[in-house]
Amino acid sequence: MLRRFTALAIVAIGGIGCGGRREAAREVYKPLADAEATYGRLIGAGNRPTAYQHGTGERVGFFLDAQGTIWGLPIRVSSSGAILACAPLSLQASGVTDTFPQGATIIGSTNEPTGWRGGTGDLELLLRNGSKTIHHKTVRGADLGTAACWTPQSVKPLEILHYYRLVPHGSGE
Numbered sequence: 474m475l476r477r478f479t480a481l482a483i484v485a486i487g488g489i490g491c492g493g494r495r496e497a498a499r500e501v502y503k504p505l506a507d508a509e510a511t512y513g514r515l516i517g518a519g520n521r522p523t524a525y526q527h528g529t530g531e532r533v534g535f536f537l538d539a540q541g542t543i544w545g546l547p548i549r550v551s552s553s554g555a556i557l558a559c560a561p562l563s564l565q566a567s568g569v570t571d572t573f574p575q576g577a578t579i580i581g582s583t584n585e586p587t588g589w590r591g592g593t594g595d596l597e598l599l600l601r602n603g604s605k606t607i608h609h610k611t612v613r614g615a616d617l618g619t620a621a622c623w624t625p626q627s628v629k630p631l632e633i634l635h636y637y638r639l640v641p642h643g644s645g646e
Contacts, residue, residue, distance in 0.1 A: 501559075502549055502622075508558035511565070513538035515556075518548060519582030521596060521614070521635065531634055533596070534558055535579055543579065545596075545614060545637025547622040559622030564636055571612040575641040576603045585611065596637070612639055 509515060517535040534548035534556075547559040573579070577600040585594030595611045602608070614635030622634040 502547075502557035503560055505548075505556040505558055508534075508536065508546060508560035511562065512536040512544040512546065512558075512560055513542075516543075517579055517581060519596070520584060521545075521547070533582075533634075533637070535582070535637075541641050543573065543637070543639040545612075545635075545639070547634040547636075559634070561622070564638070567636065567638055568615070569640050570615045570636070570638050572642050573598060573600060573610055573612070573639050574602060577601065577641075580607065583609065598639075612637055 505515065513536045515534050516537045519533055519535075521531050521533045532548045532550075533545045536544040536546060536558075538544065544560075544564070546564075549557045549559075551557055579598050580601050581599040583597045583599065585597055596614065597609045597611050599607060599609050614637045616633045616635055622636070
């Protein structure tokens with residue numbers, strides 16, 4: 474009986490240690506120059522949408538690489554005033570999250586108004602096309618899963634921040 478109890482206790486303790494939800498690894502925010510070396514130059518910034526905060530979400534920077542891909546990555550301002558970016562290398566193998574019109578230039582971003590102050594709506598890009606017409610486009614993001622950019626510890630509830638990988642229409646991806 475004692476052996477059976479001991480075996481059951483070992484299994485239970487092992488199950489407690491192995492069970493539960495696994496948290497994605499936390500990526501380190503890097504200097505802006507490091508992110509630009511991999512994802513292209515920073516061309517704009519805004520705030521990501523949120524349903525949880527009374528106000529705006531975390532900052533997102535838009536980077537343009539040599540192939541014309543727009544990368545939306547979480548950015549922060551350090552205590553010294555330096556701009557930092559969460560730019561995991563694994564992101565390069567991630568899927569495209571949305572598109573934007575070929576030849577359009579991003580001139581800004583907004584959060585879709587929701588009609589209430591409990592959060593913000595989807596992320597929208599303000600774009601200027603070849604004929605100089607300005608319009609907006611709602612874009613989708615995704616999370617990385619295994620390696621992730623998180624909200625700061627001071628922001629509750631903690632959540633994984635999305636990335637955006639936007640390609641021009643007709644780019645073949």
